[in-house]
Amino acid sequence: MCNISFCRSEPTLLRAFLHGGWTARVIFRCGSRKFVAKLGGRLARVRLPVRTSRLVLRFPQLSDIPFFLRYLNEPAVFDPVFYRHTPLKRTDEVDFVRRSLREARDGSRLNLAITIRGTRTLMGGIGLDTTDWENGRGQLGYWLAKPYWHKGYGSEAASAVCRIAFRTLKLHRVDASVFQFNPRSMKLLRRLGFVAEGRKRSVLNRGGRWHDEVLFGLLATDFRPFLPRK
Numbered sequence: 001m002c003n004i005s006f007c008r009s010e011p012t013l014l015r016a017f018l019h020g021g022w023t024a025r026v027i028f029r030c031g032s033r034k035f036v037a038k039l040g041g042r043l044a045r046v047r048l049p050v051r052t053s054r055l056v057l058r059f060p061q062l063s064d065i066p067f068f069l070r071y072l073n074e075p076a077v078f079d080p081v082f083y084r085h086t087p088l089k090r091t092d093e094v095d096f097v098r099r100s101l102r103e104a105r106d107g108s109r110l111n112l113a114i115t116i117r118g119t120r121t122l123m124g125g126i127g128l129d130t131t132d133w134e135n136g137r138g139q140l141g142y143w144l145a146k147p148y149w150h151k152g153y154g155s156e157a158a159s160a161v162c163r164i165a166f167r168t169l170k171l172h173r174v175d176a177s178v179f180q181f182n183p184r185s186m187k188l189l190r191r192l193g194f195v196a197e198g199r200k201r202s203v204l205n206r207g208g209r210w211h212d213e214v215l216f217g218l219l220a221t222d223f224r225p226f227l228p229r230k
């Protein structure tokens with residue numbers, strides 16, 4: 001079997017994976033040979049792209065990288081998302097796209113780009129870590145470029161992924177963690193039914209100050225799907 005990440009004809013493979021719809025099986029070429037990849041354990045149940053009333057969540061592509069670099073490196077997004085202190089570089093984002101491919105294939109994580117339905121405008125990203133199948137647990141993370149905040153898009157994307165977590169993947173709970181200086185994200189989580197369950201003290205040093213991380217959890221039985229206003 002061809003190793004997708006390091007194969008000589010990797011760009012061709014990446015294009016085949018990233019631009020096509022993501023289904024349980026993906027056909028791709030390596031040189032002159034054709035392969036059928038069986039994807040991702042239970043993640044193979046997810047039908048991509050995911051459509052909501054205003055959004056399309058699709059697999060990230062190499063062509064998304066300039067957008068990711070521009071908006072993820074803005075302090076308003078970077079500070080609440082990362083522990084790291086140095087800006088993201090192109091190589092980090094190429095690694096991210098490759099890793100997304102690998103992790104979707106081995107069923108350990110689903111990373112998706114958030115776009116506007118109709119125009120396909122790229123707005124941000126969302127991910128669900130699914131490494132703990134035995135305990136039915138997932139970990140949610142998300143971000144939007146600042147021009148798209150406060151329109152309900154964040155809640156709509158997070159709600160769609162929680163719906164997949166509970167209805168399609170049959171997870172029992174979804175975790176999320178938020179730095180204490182991010183009330184917008186906490187509000188989003190509470191809107192979906194997440195409950196603050198604990199706190200890691202002084203885990204992040206930003207701007208010379210220590211910040212806590214608040215740990216949220218959502219049980220399948222407490223999930224309140226988000227419906228945007230028309």
Ligand SMILES: CC(C)(COP(=O)(O)OP(=O)(O)OC[C@H]1O[C@@H](n2cnc3c(N)ncnc32)[C@H](O)[C@@H]1OP(=O)(O)O)[C@@H](O)C(=O)NCCC(=O)NCCS
Binds near residue numbers: 153155177187227
């Ligand atoms: C956190 C983040 C994703 C929130 O995204 P968002 O889309 O602005 O948040 P929401 O979905 O909660 O927006 C809902 C708000 O939009 C308003 N809104 C506007 N149009 C709306 C519509 N059609 N339907 C519903 N709500 C709408 C609502 O009134 C609501 O306002 P409120 O929060 O004052 O009640 C975004 O701020 C972000 O990316 N931040 C930086 C990265 C980050 O913090 N990531 C999370 C790390 S834990």
